Amino acid sequence: MKYPRHLHKKAWEWRAELAAKKITAKEIAGEYIARAKADKTNSFLSLMENDAEAAAAAVDQGKFQHRLAGIPVGIKDNLVTKGVRTTCASKILSNYHPPYNATVVNKLHGAGTVPVGKCNMDEFAMGSSNENSAYGPVHLPQDPARVPGGSSGGSAASVAGNLAVMALGSDTGGSVRQPASFCGLVGLKPTYGRVSRYGLVAFASSLDQVGTLTLDAQDGADLLETIAGFDAWDSTSLEREVPRYSLAVEKVRTDAAHRAGFLKQLRVGVPAEFFAEGLDPTVRKAVEGSIEALKGAGAKIVPVSLPHSKYALAVYYVVAVSEASANLARFDGVRFGPRVMPNGAQTTLEEMYEATRGELFGKEVKRRILLGTFALSSGYYDAYYKRACQVRNLISQDFAKNFREVDVILGPTTPTVSFERGAKTNDPLAMYLSDIYTVPINLAGVPAVSMPWGTGEKGLPVGLQLIGAPWSDGKLLETVAALEALYDEGKGA
């Protein structure tokens, strides 16, 4: 695998074929479902063949005019789907068939997209390699011995493996961007509040955001436009108009003069902190190549500083686990999932809670619940949780200051390319370090996107991360589209 970008057919390419009546939605759905059924990467936990056939039939009957009508999509298994098993890759939800749809799932249905299935993930979105799934790891499509990243590993692998054209994931500390980087995709974590979290099974509510995994910027813009917007059922969703991301990106993609002007006006911040110790030299080289390409196109490159970002991982492992320990309290065997009754009919309520949670949560989930319970417990709250929330403020301020001077901040998405399965499973801290460049973004609530740029070790894809000011999601995708064009013109690594 030398070429980092996939050549699978994108949504906008399928759209043209559907419009020209060269193929039907049913035929497209059939292709993807057949491949998903034969999948060897373990990308899906449940297939949605019946829903897919029904959606495709409705599209062929002309019931949908949306740009994504007839496009096969994957849905991360922490987004609830009415009547379709939703496990969060946990044994504690092994038999959960939700009575409702997540808002984003309703929006996908409303657009006439074709659901291929529910994507494998790290249990409750906790992990960076997809090795924490109770239903087995996901394999990197390019090399089955390696990880696709996590936690949205199945979402990313399904798109990279051409089992879905695009997929939804969720990103709490890098869970969309890091797998996008490993699999060679465009992965966007939108501004906090841009996309409804209603029906996204909560991990860390102040950080979680539904994100997109696509083959390019155009598909990312179309998918974001489809799922974004205010939702009365999510109290942190923000009331702001959804711009036509798709048209803005289309203009950058198709109009060379417009693109040249866009790049000349672009101010790109490069933070020294993201190029420090721990960054693989091949990744560094690829990312530096993108800076040269931007410089060559007339963009202004500005050195910037994010002095508190080095504390982001420490803040994250207090804030995220604290919120998780509260959010996961609802899984107790009463309302969802199987129950564990160690003493049969004599089991007390308390014993049922403890045994159900102790046996059915995986290792990493228990580790984080313990850590969060500790950080919030009496006597430690000020030293850990409160202090982390103060440093979080400083991290946010670093970003805010820089976005007065630059439009985007550029750096690597992850310190390395995809690693081999088992390489980090015995050392939680080493695994956590995989998210060192992605967690500051969630803490600050700003949007960021990972896009493929060049290759690193073993020819595996390198991810370039572009970070923007709040609500600049569109600008980020336009920048990705401009960089894609530069790459295709041979200005790459």
Added chain:
Amino acid sequence: MSKDVNPEVTRKIAHLARLKLTDSEIEQYTQELSKILDFVAQLSEVNTANVEPVIHGVPLDPHFREDEAILLFEEDTKRIVACSEQSLYDQYKVPQVIGGE
């Protein structure tokens, strides 16, 4: 190693979190939590005097719905309760809570 965690503390927080752990799990988690807390300890280097703690990265203007009861049809109730492994009369059934005879 962080002085804040030892097997007794781990046992206590496991109980607070309602997680039944084996002795070997207690042992392992104690070591792992110590390492992670050592890593987190770097936060004490940061001067946080006069820094407001924040619970969100971007300023939010949370909106709230009116607290209105909505009509639920019997089949909705059934669908919700059906997610539980044990129910009775459309209610969740749990082991006895109030003391027996």
